[in-house]
Amino acid sequence: MYPILLPLHSLFRWLVLIALFVAVFRAYRGRIRKYAFSAFDNTIKILTVKIVQVQFCIGIALYLLSPIAKYFLNNFSTAIHLREIRFFGLEHITMMVLAVGIITIGADKIDKAQNDHQKYRIMAMWFTIALLMILTSIPWSFSPLTSRPNFRGF
Numbered sequence: 001m002y003p004i005l006l007p008l009h010s011l012f013r014w015l016v017l018i019a020l021f022v023a024v025f026r027a028y029r030g031r032i033r034k035y036a037f038s039a040f041d042n043t044i045k046i047l048t049v050k051i052v053q054v055q056f057c058i059g060i061a062l063y064l065l066s067p068i069a070k071y072f073l074n075n076f077s078t079a080i081h082l083r084e085i086r087f088f089g090l091e092h093i094t095m096m097v098l099a100v101g102i103i104t105i106g107a108d109k110i111d112k113a114q115n116d117h118q119k120y121r122i123m124a125m126w127f128t129i130a131l132l133m134i135l136t137s138i139p140w141s142f143s144p145l146t147s148r149p150n151f152r153g154f
Contacts, residue, residue, distance in 0.1 A: 003067045007152035019048040027124035037116040087146040095137035102130040
């Protein structure tokens with residue numbers, strides 16, 4: 001299962017990023033131009049949340065099967081001092097759980113907002129924060145600290 005989930009998680013990262021960039025773009029555009037929060041904007045919001053939640057489920061399954069996470073949990077006092085092990089065993093999952101929570105709470109707040117300006121403001125703020133957290137917590141191929149390939153094959 002691990003060899004299937006790892007490339008799937010890697011692939012889904014791009015869907016998450018695309019969805020978040022589109023949602024954030026629409027939020028800022030709608031807020032600046034004072035557009036009405038359209039059905040399309042709502043669909044983008046819902047789609048973004050669903051894609052993020054699917055990625056989260058894949059990530060949790062991957063964490064439970066990961067030899068790196070198992071090593072981290074079983075050898076905490078040693079593993080906490082190893083950058084790559086600590087990143088995947090603690091930092092990556094913590095930041096991603098927080099980002100998913102922020103996106104989910106933000107989407108709920110959008111649904112409860114009274115007017116279109118508030119909806120765009122909430123979406124811009126909450127989704128931007130989550131996007132920044134995600135961007136800084138992905139093990140990019142160019143990262144000098146913890147790098148992984150940007151695309152994994154099956």
